[in-house]
Amino acid sequence: MDAVRLGVEDFLADLAHQRVASPHTVAAYRRDLAALAGVAGDRPLAGLDHALLRRALMQLHGKGLAARSLARTLSAWRAYYRWLARRGAIAADPSDGLRAPKQPRTLPKALAVDQVTALLDASPDDELETRDKAMFELFYSSGLRLSELATLDVDGIDFASGTVTVTGKRSKTRTVPVGTKATAALREWLKERGSTALAEELALFVSRRGTRLAVRSIERRLGRWATKQGLGLHVHPHMLRHSFASHLLQSSGDLRAVQEMLGHSNIATTQIYTHLDFQHLAKVYDAAHPRARKK
Incomplete structure (x- = not known):
């Protein structure tokens, strides 16, 4: 070499x-x-x-x-x-001063609350759908990244405290709350998991073969679930994370809390959701304010 x-x-x-x-x-x-x-x-x-x-x-x-x-x-x-x-291998940095073309600012796509309700309120038909419902409830309940959910082990869920502990980017660990609906869905899945998971498997969510469920498989299952519920749009895991952040910010207005729960090291990353919040407020204004209504 x-x-x-x-x-x-x-x-x-x-x-x-x-x-x-x-x-x-x-x-x-x-x-x-x-x-x-x-x-x-x-x-x-x-x-x-x-x-x-x-x-x-x-x-x-x-x-x-x-x-x-x-x-x-x-x-x-x-x-x-x-x-x-x-390390003294070069005298000057040749990349200094280089600029990439300006990126268009795009807001993350979030589902409306009624769309999330339609997605998550459906009842599972078999044990794999019981697993899927638990995964998707946890995504939306706790704002997890796809990689965090895929690497989550059974002991990451603490039912006593109602929390989940995950390892995010740069191996940083954080603990976030789990809602009651997600907790109920997880309990139902754990009743089924024992008959599917291999004896030595630590993963919370496992495949039909009993091994840790792959990231791509989680994406496919969510797409399949959304289609089955008739949502009429492509739903991906990050959309549930965006929806979690957007809805939580709309309800609480607490940007710092949302930052902590998302695991963002820089609050500027979280601030993009304030734009989503403004869009929500703008729609309310357009629909309700007497001087905003179209003649």
């Missing part, structure tokens, strides 16, 4: 072990650096200059890479060159 590739692998190893980045993040950074290596050709990454990095970014943009993807790619490049600079 040549020195440049070894440098990239050292960086990725440091990213995984020292910064506790997720395997998904490490894999994404590996792809982004491979894309840069493809543009660089025979030139070592450590020897690239600002102009070449800028040209590489423009080439990716010209190939149709979305602004969000370009921003993530540039973030990986910056992280790598800053890592090199801290």
